Amino acid sequence: EVQLVESGGGLVQPGGSLRLSCSASGFTFSISIMHWVRLAPGKGLEYVSAIGSNGRVTRYADSVKGRFTISRDISNNMLYLQMSSLTSEDTAVYYCVKDRYPDRDFDIWGQGTVVTVSS
Amino acid sequence: DIVMTQSALSLSVTPGEPASISCRSSQSLLRSNGHNYLDWYVQKPGKSPQLLIYLGSNRASGVPDRFSGSGSGTDFTLKISRVEAEDVGVYYCMQGLETPRTFGGGTKVEIK
Numbered sequence: 001e002v003q004l005v006e007s008g009g010g011l012v013q014p015g016g017s018l019r020l021s022c023s024a025s026g027f028t029f030s031i032s033i034m035h036w037v038r039l040a041p042g043k044g045l046e047y048v049s050a051i052g053s054n055g056r057v058t059r060y061a062d063s064v065k066g067r068f069t070i071s072r073d074i075s076n077n078m079l080y081l082q083m084s085s086l087t088s089e090d091t092a093v094y095y096c097v098k099d100r101y102p103d104r105d106f107d108i109w110g111q112g113t114v115v116t117v118s119s
Numbered sequence: 120d121i122v123m124t125q126s127a128l129s130l131s132v133t134p135g136e137p138a139s140i141s142c143r144s145s146q147s148l149l150r151s152n153g154h155n156y157l158d159w160y161v162q163k164p165g166k167s168p169q170l171l172i173y174l175g176s177n178r179a180s181g182v183p184d185r186f187s188g189s190g191s192g193t194d195f196t197l198k199i200s201r202v203e204a205e206d207v208g209v210y211y212c213m214q215g216l217e218t219p220r221t222f223g224g225g226t227k228v229e230i231k
Binding site for chain 1: 120154156158160162167168169170173174179209211213215216218219220221222223224225
């Protein structure tokens with residue numbers, strides 16, 4: 001079964017850090033472009049970050065650039081999102097998403113992990 | 120970044136009636152290969168988003184044929200021919216032309 005399972009969410013204080021993980025299974029992770037997308041309370045879907053298949057190319061939304069770092073461990077089929085300098089604006093459900101090349105759509109979504117930034 | 124605009128924030132539809140959601144992009148999503156890099160997703164209550172339509176007009180696997188996508192360039196439409204109760208959710212368009220990808224603001228579909 002094709003599956004993405006996120007973990008690592010939780011409550012963190014403003015200015016703090018958190019690392020999200022995403023375990024991939026059921027597809028060839030090593031050749032897949034991967035993304036993070038978030039949904040904040042009362043808002044719409046917001047794109048966060050992308051990483052190329054070999055991990056060398058990364059992209060970020062302006063709202064997280066310089067604070068978040070995406071990475072992957074191909075040997076263990078894991079995707080990560082290191083988040084730092086967190087603010088209340090980062091409170092959201094974070095989804096790990098698989099890109100379906102070459103159509104470039106998001107065909108597989110994880111169940112999401114909740115990040116709450118609050119004192 | 121490409122800006123995606125969905126004009127309707129919400130839509131209240133009678134079961135069995137049609138519904139239509141519009142999406143506009145700030146630049147053309149049509150590439151030289153003839154494909155429009157525009158997708159539609161739905162997030163149903165308590166669920167993760169799921170792919171409905173890709174490349175502007177192609178239904179994803181398992182999507183009922185009452186859903187259809189149309190449009191080209193900068194203007195796109197998602198149509199539901201006969202809305203059912205299970206179609207309740209928030210519908211988003213997303214451009215796949217450039218990274219970072221960008222989503223429309225979402226259109227909430229409710230049943231009357």
